[in-house]
Amino acid sequence: MKGPPPVADAHDEEVRARIARGLVYTxxxxxxxxxxxxxxxxxxxNHTPPREAERRRSLLAEILGSVGERVVLLPPFHAAFGSNTHIGDDFFGNVNLTCVDDVAIRIGDGVMIAPSVTLTTTGHPVHPSRRADFGRFSEPIVIEDKVWxxxxxxxxxxxxxxxxSVIGAGSVxxxxxxxxxIALGTPCRVVRDITDEDLTTRLAGQ
Structure with a gap:
């Protein structure tokens, strides 16, 4: 069960404010x-058999901050929290999706994610002294509707x-x-717009 969050004190609120500003915390x-x-x-x-679709759906509702209708998320799935990830309707996530959701990851409707994708809201300072006690910073990720x-x-x-938009395989x-x-590469850059001409590609017989 999710249960209510603990009552925050002044220190907790200060840390939350620092996280929200993208500053380092430990x-x-x-x-x-x-x-x-x-x-x-x-x-x-991740260990629920495919035949137990209702159990999987129930667990997904417990794990995620919110989840829409007609959601397919193939295990294994990994998350730092789970409760900070929000998924809309008509979502397909292939195997080995990893969500480093120390803060919010928001995924819209009609999104498709291929195997072994990592969505990480968190990074670490460059100087090693600032990484003591796993020092880090976090900023939210948003994936809008119909993204692949x-x-x-x-x-x-x-x-x-x-x-x-479409993000090419292997991009950072x-x-x-x-x-x-359409964007691809390391670092990922836009290579072209998606236009009506793309409606005619990959037709039967072509």
Missing amino acids: ESETAFLAFGRRTEQIFEY IGSNVVVLPGVRIGYG VSRSIPPMT
């Missing part, structure tokens, strides 16, 4: 957020991928991508 400082981790439910989801993300893509903190997305574009 593992010890965020111990009060551990209630949001869905480790046991994720383990159970190819295999082995990594989406980094603070990125927004616009409506209808470090900057936001505008709507209705």
Whole structure:
């Protein structure tokens, strides 16, 4: 069961404010957020047989912050919390989707994600002294409606991928991508717009 969050004190609120600003925080400082981790439910989801579709759906509702209708998420699935990830309607996620959701990951409707994709809201300071106690910073990720993300893509903190866009396999997305574009590479860059001409590609007999 998810249960209510603990009552926050002044220290907790200060840490939350720092996280919201994208500033560095540490593992010890965020111990009060551990209630949001869905480790046991994720383990159970990944070990639930395919024939138990209703059980999988029930577990997914327990794991995620919110989940829409007609959602397919093939195990194994991994998440730092689970409860900070939000998925819309008509979603397909292939195997080995990893959500480092220390803060919110919001996925819209009609999104498709290929195998072995990582969505990470969290990075670490460059200087090693700032990584003591697992020092890190986090920024939300937004994936808008109708996006398709190819295999082995990594989406980094603070990125927004616009409506209808396609991210090529193997890309590292470090900057936001505008709507209705194809982007690929390391770092990921827009290579062209998606146009009505794309409606005629891959037709039968071509």
